Amino acid sequence: MKTKSYKHGKVNYKAYLKTVGRGYEVGFVSGTKPLFVGNFLHLKEAQAWYTLMNSEITKFSKKYWVTDKSPKTFYHKFITNNLYKCYYSWLDKHFSKYTREFKREFEKDVKKYRQLKRDWKPADKAVFRKAS
Numbered sequence: 001m002k003t004k005s006y007k008h009g010k011v012n013y014k015a016y017l018k019t020v021g022r023g024y025e026v027g028f029v030s031g032t033k034p035l036f037v038g039n040f041l042h043l044k045e046a047q048a049w050y051t052l053m054n055s056e057i058t059k060f061s062k063k064y065w066v067t068d069k070s071p072k073t074f075y076h077k078f079i080t081n082n083l084y085k086c087y088y089s090w091l092d093k094h095f096s097k098y099t100r101e102f103k104r105e106f107e108k109d110v111k112k113y114r115q116l117k118r119d120w121k122p123a124d125k126a127v128f129r130k131a132s
Contacts, residue, residue: 004054008061008075009068015057017050026050028057028083035076036083049090056086 006013013035015028020039024046028036036053040046060082066075 002050006057006061009066009070011072013057015050015054017046026053028053028079030076033076035080036087038087045094049087052086052090053083056083 001016001018003017004015006015011030013028013030015026017024017026019025022041024040024043026038026040026046026049027034038049040049057079060079064075064078
C-alpha cells in the first residue's frame, strides 16, 4: 500500500494506492471520509493515475487555497469534483486507445474466421444455447 499525506490548514488528507481483491484502488480521504475512489484492474494504470492524482492535488491546493475559516464541506466537494473531472478525462484517453486496439484485433479475428470457415460444412454448424 502506498500513501501520501497532505495537510491543508487544520485538516489532514491522505492519498492511497492499495490492492483490493484482484484489482487496485486509488483513493483520497479526509480522515475517514472518502473524497475520491477509483478502481483499476492493472497495477501499471493504477500507479499512473496515482501519480497524476497527487500532482493534481498539489496543483489544486496551490491554485485554490483555503484558510481555517473556509467551509470544509464546500472545499471537500470542490476538490472531489476536480479529481473526478481529471479522472474521467484521463480514462477517456485510455479508453479510446483500447477501443482502437480491440477494434483492430477484432478485424484480424474476422479475417482469420473467414479463412477457417471455407473448410467447414453447414451441417457442422453449432450455436450457443441456454444451459438447461
